[in-house]
Amino acid sequence: MPRVTDGVYFIQGMDEFIPDSHMYLIGKPDSNDISIVDVGLTGKGAYKIESIKKQGVSLSSVKRIIMTHTHLDHIGCLGEIRKQIPRAELWVHRLEAEPLEQGDDRPVYGMNEFKGMCQMQYGLKKDAFQFPVERKLEDRDILEIGDMVWEVLHIPGHSMGGIALYNEAANILIPGDVVYADYAIGRFDLFGADPAALKRSLYRLAELKVEILLPGHNQIVKDLPEDYIKKTARMWEPYLR
Ligand SMILES: [Zn+2]
Numbered sequence: 001m002p003r004v005t006d007g008v009y010f011i012q013g014m015d016e017f018i019p020d021s022h023m024y025l026i027g028k029p030d031s032n033d034i035s036i037v038d039v040g041l042t043g044k045g046a047y048k049i050e051s052i053k054k055q056g057v058s059l060s061s062v063k064r065i066i067m068t069h070t071h072l073d074h075i076g077c078l079g080e081i082r083k084q085i086p087r088a089e090l091w092v093h094r095l096e097a098e099p100l101e102q103g104d105d106r107p108v109y110g111m112n113e114f115k116g117m118c119q120m121q122y123g124l125k126k127d128a129f130q131f132p133v134e135r136k137l138e139d140r141d142i143l144e145i146g147d148m149v150w151e152v153l154h155i156p157g158h159s160m161g162g163i164a165l166y167n168e169a170a171n172i173l174i175p176g177d178v179v180y181a182d183y184a185i186g187r188f189d190l191f192g193a194d195p196a197a198l199k200r201s202l203y204r205l206a207e208l209k210v211e212i213l214l215p216g217h218n219q220i221v222k223d224l225p226e227d228y229i230k231k232t233a234r235m236w237e238p239y240l241r
């Protein structure tokens with residue numbers, strides 16, 4: 001499990017025919033207050049738990065799981081992870097926390113055809129994605145966790161309750177599936193997506209000083225060019241209406 005920088009670790013997703021999101025661990029090693037950011041696809045929990053342990057991070061120091069959003073490729077193995085770390089809290093933006101608590105899984109599967117396919121593939125039960133959420137996040141919440149400070153930015157468009165976590169001290173951005181490396185952005189056709197909102201979210205992120213970009217999939221970038229997010233937003237703007 002590579003260390004990205006002090007207090008940030010990266011566990012790469014293992015894509016199959018459905019992508020598996022990356023997992024990030026945030027929190028200074030001595031803080032005894034580690035947060036997991038996103039868990040990944042159904043069936044992809046075990047190797048990530050192993051990676052955490054191999055890094056010397058004790059599971060009892062993991063205090064919470066923060067979701068950038070609740071698509072299946074990010075939340076699918078939450079049940080597996082919670083079995084190993086039962087005391088960890090779950091923190092999700094309010095707009096995706098409420099359906100998650102009610103067992104409304106439309107934000108998880110994104111579309112009906114996909115739901116049927118995944119339930120068959122993984123033998124998922126009807127209530128597989130009903131979880132209590134200990135903290136409902138809001139835009140501009142300041143999280144003082146693991147001896148670090150992370151700001152919550154609500155960046156809807158890819159999903160309705162999508163968030164980014166931003167660490168201003170080290171210019172680190174964890175944007176979920178809103179913006180990736182290689183000038184790519186997240187899809188905007190699933191349940192709860194909104195292309196115009198995605199455009200606004202991209203331009204909002206473009207205002208931040210970002211050196212380290214840690215997206216939900218594909219490459220991570222440690223020396224992001226200046227204006228990278230602005231260029232990405234401009235490229236995609238014609239499609240986001
Ligand atoms: Zn997504």
Ligand SMILES: [Zn+2]
Pocket residue numbers: 019021071073074177216217
């Ligand atoms: Zn994803």
